[in-house]
Amino acid sequence: MLIDLEWLPAPAEDFRARVRALEAELAAGAGPGFLERVTSLAQAALDDSQLGQLARLARAMAARPPAGIQAIKLGLVGDGTLTLTVDPIIGSGLRHGLAIEVTEGGYNSGLAEAMDPESALRTAGLDFALLAPDARILGLDRAAVSEAEAEARVEAAFSHLRRIADHLRPSVGSAILAQTVAPPLDSLFGSYDRTFPGSPFAMAEALNRKIAAWAAEGAVVLVDIARWAGAVGLETWEEPRHWHASKLSVPPAMLPLYGDIVARTIGALRGKARKCLVLDLDNTLWAGVIGDDGLAGIALGQGSPVGEAFIAIQRMALELRARGVVLAVCSKNEEDAARLPFREHPDMLLREDHIAVFQANWTDKAANLKAIAETLNIGVDALVFLDDNPAERMQVRRALPLVGVPELPDDPDLYPRALAAAGYFEAVAFSDEDRQRAEFYQANAQRAAALSATGDMNDYLASLDMVCTIGPVDAVSRARTAQLINKSNQFNLTTRRYTEGEVMAAEQNPARHAIQIRLTDRFGDNGLISVIIADKRGEAWEIDTWLMSCRVLGRRVEQAALAHLASAARAEGARALIGRYLPTAKNRMVAEHYAKLGFERVAAADDGATTWRFDLAGYEAPDLPMRIIDTALATAGAAA
């Protein structure tokens, strides 16, 4: 399943012709639906040649990426011949909404190039760099005679990698990715290899532990090649003939998988990971058709092999929910019948309160998926749809190419594997916000019920007992702040992405004002939901970044934020605020954000970017239906 990317459908018969057509379209100016056409070509189990064809299309987009595709500059530094990995990474990038440009380090000269400020790697303006080490080049393929020598060799290999990373870091905008190494397949002693620190196997493992610890410190982002090599089997992964002939660290047959693993990691860093798993019911969560077979007729639960298979997929869905993936249901069923197992089947692991949106009706599934995305305030590109029925999958792929729709094997025992292998929910961190996300959506459903009960928006807001806490970005809030900066697409005025390091620099820069806002209400803690970074430019403060989680739309948090900005700017003698709106495919909802807050438009560019000015003279903060605790003002005062 893994090597051939079997979670993806087979490519179109006329794949190459279609890529050609898109190249021509791009040259003439991409028309509406271009993103969807590219995505449906890329969302297929492509071989190395097809990825090469797609890579050419991606290269043509990199200078001016069409709406919905992010241009990424990736540096490749590693051991052996890397050239063959370039096209698979670029081609797979389009699968994840990325137009990647690769700058390749020279053959085994990574350190020299990293140290040279004039090298191609250092001057390319990289967003990311990928360290792709190979144990054989790092000198870990020959046994060490003693434990001390083994330690020294592993430490030398690791510090080589760390030096490359340290030298590259000033020239890399976002993050450095580091691969683990595939351990050697052939044993020296046999099982004793694991016990003896000097065996090549033990040294590779020791290096991998160091690389993992390095990633845990936050210095690099891990790409766990050792894990994947083990998953496909080292006997498949390690091909001596290609190492001997061409020093290919990743053998040719593994390139499509390898490219996707790299691309999905970069996608996750750029907020492209999916957010919601939408589940079909009949023969996806249980065996049988609940409407026909009834509660007693469906197979689910311990004691029968078929029933256990479906328990396994439910358990995986619950595990995903616990790490922050929102669950929804989309099924062709009568609603009462569809809900029955959730309410009454003793073996169901999934219960109604695990499901944020429950769509059971006879409308087509694409329409229901759209409704789910709208209810959750996310794009359809944040959805994954799991359905055993190939016809339904095809309908959804045709109508909504941006939805992730994994192919499922015939055997339900393998559903969890297909879902996991696809990597839709790839994550590079796990925060408290992730842990609580499912509850946020639950609470939102309750809020919606409260609103329909009162009917009046002001009464409703007042009834929420909201507490809005505004504070400076600090060490505690930094990780979540960076996460929000990189994930927020819709309520995001400028969509500027910053790493944790850059956020820390902003906190510490006295010429910048970086705040984070939290909101709680009687249904729960919404967590850190808004970030603003302003540049103090004397008379006027320029708002570099203003973003907010869509969870708290319509709660007047933006007005509280404006009141804060006004006070903070006044306290330092400013007389105006300047705001900018930079349009993207996703942030249209805030095109009039500044107008709504009373800013005056002072400039509009051809590309739709607008500039706004807010005169602080005469501004009085409005009464808001929330209690405001502002510690960022106190801090600013103390600092000044």
Place this chain on the structure above:
Amino acid sequence: MPATDTLETVRQIMEDVLNIDDLSISPETTAKDVKGWDSLRHVRLVMTIERKFKIKFKNSEIEGLMNVGDLVRAIDAKLA
């Protein structure tokens, strides 16, 4: 599979690997005659041939190949 069919399959594979439309080759064609057929593309070409024909070459079997005709003969020898 007779040699002409093998040649045609190789031609199609080369079109895909080298991303060239309407490529024409003969048994006498060498890497020098085809744009983009460098040593790394050659690795990809051989890999794709192995996958399509479900065969595997040793390095020693590839090293001596001088032109497309040699390649086709090597494939046919594996298939025989």
